[in-house]
Amino acid sequence: VNLVLFEPGEVDAFGTVSVVGVRAAHLLNVLKVTPGSPVRCGVIDGPRGVATVRTVADDRVELVCAFDPGGAAVEDERPRVDVLLALPRPKVMRRLWAQLAAMGVGHIVLTNAERVERNYFDTHWLRPDTYRPLLIEGLQQARDTRLPSVSIHRQFRVLIEQDLDRLFPRTLRLVADPGADRPVSAVTAASLSHGDERRVVLAVGPEGGWNEFERHLLVAHGFHPVSMGSRTLRTDTAAVALLALVHDALNR
Amino acid sequence: VNLVLFEPGEVDAFGTVSVVGVRAAHLLNVLKVTPGSPVRCGVIDGPRGVATVRTVADDRVELVCAFDPGGAAVEDERPRVDVLLALPRPKVMRRLWAQLAAMGVGHIVLTNAERVERNYFDTHWLRPDTYRPLLIEGLQQARDTRLPSVSIHRQFRVLIEQDLDRLFPRTLRLVADPGADRPVSAVTAASLSHGDERRVVLAVGPEGGWNEFERHLLVAHGFHPVSMGSRTLRTDTAAVALLALVHDALNR
Numbered sequence: 001v002n003l004v005l006f007e008p009g010e011v012d013a014f015g016t017v018s019v020v021g022v023r024a025a026h027l028l029n030v031l032k033v034t035p036g037s038p039v040r041c042g043v044i045d046g047p048r049g050v051a052t053v054r055t056v057a058d059d060r061v062e063l064v065c066a067f068d069p070g071g072a073a074v075e076d077e078r079p080r081v082d083v084l085l086a087l088p089r090p091k092v093m094r095r096l097w098a099q100l101a102a103m104g105v106g107h108i109v110l111t112n113a114e115r116v117e118r119n120y121f122d123t124h125w126l127r128p129d130t131y132r133p134l135l136i137e138g139l140q141q142a143r144d145t146r147l148p149s150v151s152i153h154r155q156f157r158v159l160i161e162q163d164l165d166r167l168f169p170r171t172l173r174l175v176a177d178p179g180a181d182r183p184v185s186a187v188t189a190a191s192l193s194h195g196d197e198r199r200v201v202l203a204v205g206p207e208g209g210w211n212e213f214e215r216h217l218l219v220a221h222g223f224h225p226v227s228m229g230s231r232t233l234r235t236d237t238a239a240v241a242l243l244a245l246v247h248d249a250l251n252r
Numbered sequence: 253v254n255l256v257l258f259e260p261g262e263v264d265a266f267g268t269v270s271v272v273g274v275r276a277a278h279l280l281n282v283l284k285v286t287p288g289s290p291v292r293c294g295v296i297d298g299p300r301g302v303a304t305v306r307t308v309a310d311d312r313v314e315l316v317c318a319f320d321p322g323g324a325a326v327e328d329e330r331p332r333v334d335v336l337l338a339l340p341r342p343k344v345m346r347r348l349w350a351q352l353a354a355m356g357v358g359h360i361v362l363t364n365a366e367r368v369e370r371n372y373f374d375t376h377w378l379r380p381d382t383y384r385p386l387l388i389e390g391l392q393q394a395r396d397t398r399l400p401s402v403s404i405h406r407q408f409r410v411l412i413e414q415d416l417d418r419l420f421p422r423t424l425r426l427v428a429d430p431g432a433d434r435p436v437s438a439v440t441a442a443s444l445s446h447g448d449e450r451r452v453v454l455a456v457g458p459e460g461g462w463n464e465f466e467r468h469l470l471v472a473h474g475f476h477p478v479s480m481g482s483r484t485l486r487t488d489t490a491a492v493a494l495l496a497l498v499h500d501a502l503n504r
Binding site: 095098141142232240241244 | 347350351355356395435436437481482483486492493497503
């Protein structure tokens with residue numbers, strides 16, 4: 001944990017916050033704080049700052065936060081990349097949550113595809129009370145406060161035909177495709193001019209790939225195929241690798 | 253599994269191979285092969301090809317391989333990226349093996365650093381009989397046959413001062429550094445001309461970072477600092493993200 005995150009309601013008007021449980025144990029046993037220790041902190045979807053430890057007890061740490069000025073405007077600076085993922089198998093999805101949050105994504109859209117097994121949608125890793133702590137773990141790793149929003153769309157065709165323009169207006173659309181011949185950087189450079197809002201949504205298919213119908217529907221709705229080389233990667237590895245390439249292309 | 257790998261000694265002179273155990277179960281239960289089914293196959297550090305299932309039994313599958321011509325020359329075409337990693341904690345190292353092999357690396361060098369806990373070296377995930385199956389899992393995912401070589405160096409200074417030039421001759425050296433201002437692509441473009449052998453070794457520090465001595469020693473031995481942005485990533489996420497950027501830069 002490189003930044004300790006608090007829920008908006010946890011910090012009082014004086015910046016005081018009292019933590020117990022896992023966060024207190026981490027502060028005491030890993031960061032080994034004592035009264036006076038500074039700790040990088042932040043509020044979920046709010047500002048970052050530095051907290052000073054005031055008191056420590058067996059299982060409780062009290063801190064006073066001093067937030068960076070202007071830091072509350074984080075809503076304007078969400079990570080400029082969104083992901084649209086064919087739901088991977090539960091074990092892989094479990095690993096992905098923290099990594100997606102750590103890499104920096106604004107919105108996570110999970111959807112169905114022919115090669116997604118139906119029972120993948122039954123996993124408890126799709127329940128907010130299960131995945132939210134994993135997203136927060138990723139944010140704390142990456143020193144970010146902006147929690148990705150998540151939506152789950154069981155009907156791929158409805159998502160693409162009806163919901164896409166509302167979810168991703170004025171966003172460059174990319175789909176990872178083993179058959180594509182252009183890398184992320186080339187498509188991004190050709191498609192984004194400097195006046196643009198420069199947001200990207202990246203679609204990553206199931207491990208067996210999108211079927212022909214799905215691929216055509218994505219392309220018909222403006223997704224540009226991008227190559228990720230000849231290697232077939234597990235969804236979590238592919239998502240991290242592609243997010244690195246998209247962030248790099250956006251920061252040129 | 254997108255390619256089934258065999259050990260060099262498993263395939264006889266007629267291309268016949270008989271598998272039991274995990275691989276047979278995967279062929280029968282996941283790929284659902286029957287006599288006549290084609291299966292992508294390969295020999296570790298050898299050629300790739302297509303195997304045809306000859307017979308199936310409860311726990312045994314017999315196949316006949318037809319290898320691609322010229323495919324035995326894989327030694328010449330190892331992935332052009334090597335990694336030098338400060339040993340991460342065992343849980344992270346366990347996850348890394350298959351991902352490194354899947355992303356494509358020639359040589360994996362694990363080393364000590366001030367912020368690596370000594371007991372990390374005691375994990376069974378550093379024993380060849382434990383990590384080799386994970387590397388093979390990654391190769392089978394990525395349809396590659398070239399097993400990364402692995403070496404473990406407990407003394408960072410000896411590695412850098414004495415072993416480096418033997419391990420990485422004529423190789424562009426990069427070190428991921430939060431304080432760097434140039435991305436991988438800029439350093440690679442500036443440092444590699446087309447006549448070069450175009451190999452890269454990428455050094456990734458411990459989660460707390462290299463200390464000042466370690467950083468200076470790396471730079472003094474030709475490592476160019478490269479930025480990975482302002483986000484602090486877990487070693488496995490960072491390694492996958494950086495490998496994606498290096499492979500992309502090498503393929504320009």
